[in-house]
Amino acid sequence: MTTVMADLAVRTEGLDKRYGRTWALHDCTLTLPSGRVAALVGPNGAGKTTLLRLLVGLLAPTRGSVEVFGQSPTTNTATVLSRIGYLAQEHPLYRRFSVADLLRFGRACNLRFDSGLARRRLDSLGIPLDRKAGALSSGQQAQVALALALAKRPELLVLDEPLASLDPLARREFLQTLMGAVADDGVTVVFSSHVIGELERVCDHLVVLNHGRIALSGDIETLLADHRLLVGPRTTNNLDHTPSVIEATHAERHTTMLVRDGGAPPAPGWQPYPVSLEELILGYLRHPAAHDTGHAAEHSEAAA
Amino acid sequence: MFVFRLDPNSGVPPYLQLVQQVRQAILLGFLQPGDRLPLIREVVESLAINPNTVAKAYRQLEHETLVAGRPGQGTFVTHTPTATVSPATYTSLRRGLQSWLHRAYAAGLDEQAINGLFSTVHHEAKVEDVA
Secondary structure, eight states, X not given: OHHHHHTEEEEEEEEEEEETTEEEEEEEEEEEEXXXXXXXXXXTTSSHHHHHHHHTTSSOOSEEEEEETTBOTTTSHHHHHTTEEEEOTTOOOOTTSBHHHHHHHHHHHOSSOOHHHHHHHHHHTTOOTTSBGGGSOHHHHHHHHHHHHHHTXXXXXXXXXTTTTOOHHHHHHHHHHHHHHHHHHOOEEEEEOSOOTTHHHHOSEEXXXXXXXXXXXXXXXXXXXXXXXXXXXXXXXXXXXXXXXXXXXXXXXXXXXXXEOTTOOOOTTOEEEEOOHHHHHHHHHHOTTSSSOOOGGXXXXXXO | OOOOOOOTTSOSOHHHHHHHHHHHHHXXXXXXXXXXXXXXXHHHHHHXXXXXXXXXXXXXXXXXXXXXXXXXXXEEEOOOOSSXXXXXXXXXXXXXXXXXXXXXXXXXXXXXXXXXXXXXXXXXXXHHHHO
């Protein structure tokens, strides 16, 4: 039991976050084993940034709990935060600081900070240390911000939309640095993203967030093996109440279903096809209530 | 040094793409016994890929005894295929299969029927070879 707990980088239980009268997150329970690279996906307003900010202790839960390496990031701040690296959206830097100033600043603010490591990373990317941060391209700014976050030698790295503002080449270079850090130090990574196409090559864990709820979460390979597309004659049965059916689309004479059947043999006449990661994510985003028992009404403020 | 590629649109899981590329390269003689596969770190760097994926591909190849890891040195090709195929023969076999598949689909067979037919005929052919 203790080993299992120690192997978890992140664990949330019944996590709620409310801003005034709006629920940003509702009843989020998830676990992330350490050493994983997890993608957090969902539409705008799904609660991705809120969840990430809860993980790094920038927000406190309204209800429920968050643990990072077995400790709460809002009560054991000094010990937990030294193990977490965080990169906010748009990778903000002090624009008038030179890169070298930023490194000095980072070393002064952190218990653990490997300036040499950051310097070597930036050297290999040809980013000049005397340049003002504001004068760098957005790809270079992202690399500087990542180098600063990695200089903490974090065990958990949390990145909010790190790829959003980058062109394809800068995106590739950013992921190369990030995956290199995973290979070198075994850092656990959680990042939110809109770019679904790139995920399969870098991530081994998936969390799909929709309307403040977790629609799907787990090891990507296991999830892909558990789900399939079934194509067969058009069926008029009400499939919405069949728990294994995530999504059904009907054409004139045939029906296509996304099912979570764990690979069981399909009914006669139904042709199984493997599902891609993109189709899987989109299926859950289009039908957010399909997975649970569907108590969306409890979002209301009736209890308050 | 062997170079891996990754096709994000192929529908084949990334680790399996790496495994298939090594299998094919051994069959074609592009990789020979004693050749070193790139280090996991090198593959990660060039493809921007999750290191766990590369490690999984290498474990699978070791399990198939096509390669063996030597501690501190890397992963080396150990397998000598009983017969290598020339790239020209390989391409022509591939083309032949593609045109056969086009004919089968045109005749109205679906994937299940094609797989069924293939395994039946393959089984018969093996039985004939043994006899």
